[in-house]
Amino acid sequence: MAAAGHAAPRGTVTVSTVSVGSPGNPxxxxxxFTDAAYTSCSQVPSGTKPPCQSIGAVKYPYxxxxxxxxxxxxxxxxxxVDPKGRNPYRLYDGYVDPRAWPQYGQVALVTKAASGKHYRAGSPEWLDKPYGFADFPAAARFANSLYNGTVLSKASGTTxxxxxxxxxVRLSPRSSTGMYDLKNPSAKRDRKSGFVIPSQNEWVKAAYYDRSTTSYWKYPTNPGTFGNAPDYNxxxxxxxxxxxxxxxxxxVTNANGSPLASLxxxxxxxxxWCPKAAQTSPTTCSTENPFGLSATAYQDVYKAGLSTVGQALVRSPxxxxxQGGNAVEWTDTITAPPAGVQGKRVWRRLxxxxxxxxxxxxxxxxxxxxxxxNAFYDHVYPWLGFRIGVIGSLSKGD
Structure with missing residues (x-):
């Protein structure tokens, strides 16, 4: 990775990763969407629909x-990447502004501001919540900005x-290319090392694969028991x-070490929860929304909130x-569309x-x-996020 000279301010972010080993896992x-797990698709009853898939095997550490x-x-x-607040990459939409959507508005655009200061969190409480309005190209831009940026420090330890x-990492304003060439709608990884959006297999292995038993958990929070297990109860x-x-x-106020997730x-x-500015009472939240929904219709759909990251305190293997609860997350894995769906749109796994x-x-x-x-989905679904991955090796100064 190399940093590009640029007059605009360049922000710095801190990203923590966990190491995933056991390359060549099954x-x-x-x-x-069934409560079952198999060691191979040959165990699945013939004629089962939708068809069986095998996921989670990764040949390399990451x-x-x-x-x-x-x-x-x-x-x-x-x-x-947009220090002047002009939105050239369509990374911002008025739907995410708290003035349009008080309960879920995560980001505000300030037109009269200094360069590199046009975007702000909708309220301070949002700063440590998952970003929830991502599509894949936006997530890939974030990865590209990291890839093209400069690693200022790297510290390894155990938790x-x-x-x-x-x-x-000091981010780069260059976000159209890097790990992903976004001129290509079917963009795949262009480099052997650097920051990425995890693949489906990488995501699944990190969430569920238990190296001590060489088997998979049912939840990213605890082993559970699959419904087709012989001892299922x-x-x-x-x-x-x-x-x-x-x-x-x-x-989160009820973390105690037992299986817990925002769901x-x-x-x-x-x-x-509800940002203080959106509260209509100590226990009720504004139902104002950019869709014109009545209060009753709105409350039927929009109930749950994204919690502060990491506070459930329950870790995957x-x-x-x-990885269980909070935002649903993009992977960079391209997949065929659902049966019967036509067109040239690129579909990816979440x-x-x-x-x-x-x-x-x-x-x-x-x-x-x-x-x-999916612009419609991005607008109406405030629980759509992502996390970063690293392949190969990165060092300070990269």
């Missing part, structure tokens, strides 16, 4: 973000027994409980946080999440897919 075979990319990091990126590396197949949040800050749990509990869904969304079989640039 895959898990799944039937999409790193994956310990946390999801936050609003604070995203704002720093916006001010670096709770997991290998963690912390990079401090619904009463003992523990699924995560929902995080409880401070209503004004979105901080709707089996008891119907879900994470909720490799040490990641929040995994994890999501605050406004139940625990099935945490299964390895929850192999989501979306067009990589």
């Amino acid at each position: 895959a898990i075979s799944i039937v999409p 790193e994956i973000g310990e946390l999801e990319v936050t609003v604070g990091q995203w704002v720093t990126f916006l001010n670096t 709770n027994g997991f290998s963690v590396t912390t990079y401090k 619904a009463a003992t197949a523990v699924e995560p409980l929902a995080t409880q949040l401070d209503y004004t800050t979105g901080d 709707i749990d089996a008891n119907g509990n879900y994470p909720k 490799w040490g990641t946080l929040d 995994h994890g999440g999501v605050s406004n869904s139940t625990s099935y969304q945490l299964w390895p079989s929850a192999v989501g897919l979306q067009p990589q640039d």
Whole structure:
């Protein structure tokens, strides 16, 4: 990686990753969105639809973000790649502004501001929440800005027994090329080392693969028990409980080491909070929205909130946080569209999440897919995020 000279301010972000080893691990075979796991697709009953997929096998060591990319990091990126606030890459939309959407507005655009200061968090509480309005090209731009930036420092250590590396990176304003050439709608990785958006296999392995048993967990928070297991007992197949949040800050208040995620749990509990400026009372939030929905219709759809990253304190087998619950996350894996869907749009896989869904969304079989640039989805779905990965090796000064 090399830094480019540029007169505009260049922001600095800190990214922590966990190391994922055991190269050549076996895959898990799944039937999409079913509570089952197989060692190979040959075990799946013939004629099963949708067809079986084998995922999670990775032949090389790599790193994956310990946390999801936050609003604070995203704002720093916006001010670096668009210091004049002119939105040349369409990375900003008025839907994400708190003036249009008080409850979920994460980022504000300030027209009269100094260079590199036009974008701000919608409120201070958003700074440590996952950025939730990402499409894949936007996520890839963030990775490119990291790739083209300068690693100012690299520190390796352990956290709770997991290998963690912390990079401090001065971002680059160059974001159209780097790891991904965004002139190509079907952009794939162009380099053998650097910052990336994780692939589906990298994401799944980091979330579920237990090297000590050479098997896969049911949830990124705990092993659980798959519904087709010989010893399956619904009463003992523990699924995560929902995080409880401070209503004004979105901080997790019930972390105690047991399986926990920002989702709707089996008891119907879900994470909720509201920025102070959007509160209509100490326990209620504004229903103003950019879609023209009535208060009743709005509250039926928009309930759950994104919690402060990492505060559920429950780690995957490799040490990641929040791969279960919070935002659903993009991968860079291109996939065929659903059966019967025509057109030239590029579809990519998503995994994890999501605050406004139940625990099935945490299964390895929850192999989501979306067009990589679905503008409608980006507007109406405030739980769409990503995390960063690293392939190869990076050193200070790269």
